[in-house]
Amino acid sequence: MRGFYIGRFQPYHNGHHQMVKEIATEVDELVLGIGSAGDSHSTRNPFTAGERIMMVAKSVVDFDITTYAVPIEDLERNSVWVSHVQSMSPAFDVAYSNNPLVIQLFKEAGVEVRQSPMFNRGVLQGTELRNRMMNGEEWRSLVPEPVVGVIDEIGGIERIQRVSDTDSDGRDSDGGPDPE
Numbered sequence: 441m442r443g444f445y446i447g448r449f450q451p452y453h454n455g456h457h458q459m460v461k462e463i464a465t466e467v468d469e470l471v472l473g474i475g476s477a478g479d480s481h482s483t484r485n486p487f488t489a490g491e492r493i494m495m496v497a498k499s500v501v502d503f504d505i506t507t508y509a510v511p512i513e514d515l516e517r518n519s520v521w522v523s524h525v526q527s528m529s530p531a532f533d534v535a536y537s538n539n540p541l542v543i544q545l546f547k548e549a550g551v552e553v554r555q556s557p558m559f560n561r562g563v564l565q566g567t568e569l570r571n572r573m574m575n576g577e578e579w580r581s582l583v584p585e586p587v588v589g590v591i592d593e594i595g596g597i598e599r600i601q602r603v604s605d606t607d608s609d610g611r612d613s614d615g616g617p618d619p620e
């Protein structure tokens with residue numbers, strides 16, 4: 441049986457990793473959808489699809505499961521998003537998500553959806569991690585060790601601090617540089 445789990449993974453953190461660990465007990469193969477694949481270099485989406493693929497691929501070796509990472513770009517139309525996902529991904533039998541919109545879209549398309557508990561959501565959320573990176577606070581203990589290596593390799597902390605400086609109001613947005 442093959443599963444599908446989509447996230448932005450900005451960055452891939454221990455909550456995602458715990459979810460994959462549990463999914464690995466239910467399916468033999470897992471497609472990891474790298475969501476909002478076209479986005480990078482913003483405070484909400486600092487890392488490119490390729491960088492996120494590295495984070496995921498180096499981390500999932502911990503588990504006894506065959507995985508495929510597939511970048512999925514966003515579409516203007518939610519109504520055809522599931523078809524778009526299916527057109528990019530190996531076929532799958534079940535989708536895993538805790539995101540209400542994703543759950544609704546898959547269910548409406550007749551795809552079985554399974555949710556998981558939230559693991560230590562107080563700190564294990566991308567927004568919290570990115571805030572810590574921007575503020576020079578501790579984040580390394582909240583991601584699988586290979587993710588630390590990837591973020592160091594790409595100069596990720598310097599990047600996120602720079603893009604947060606150029607974002608319009610310093611909040612967690614997708615805004616680019618301010619118009620002059």
Ligand SMILES: Nc1ncnc2c1ncn2[C@@H]1O[C@H](COP(=O)(O)OP(=O)(O)OP(=O)(O)O)[C@@H](O)[C@H]1O
Pocket residue numbers: 446447448449450454455456459536537538539556557558559560561564565566567568
């Ligand atoms: N701590 C967690 N435990 C279980 N599932 C999680 C956890 N954090 C995120 N998820 C789920 O993983 C999927 C992908 O999440 P996503 O990449 O948006 O991470 P996030 O931590 O919610 O990030 P952000 O704060 O950037 O939105 C979603 O279904 C989300 O609900």
Ligand SMILES: NC(=O)c1ccc[n+]([C@@H]2O[C@H](COP(=O)(O)O)[C@@H](O)[C@H]2O)c1
Pocket residue numbers: 446447448449474475476477513514515516517518521537538539541542545
């Ligand atoms: N219309 C669309 O493009 C559409 C709809 C639903 C989810 N998505 C994407 O799926 C991913 C869902 O992941 P999260 O659970 O991490 O938010 C995001 O990248 C989100 O942008 C896109």
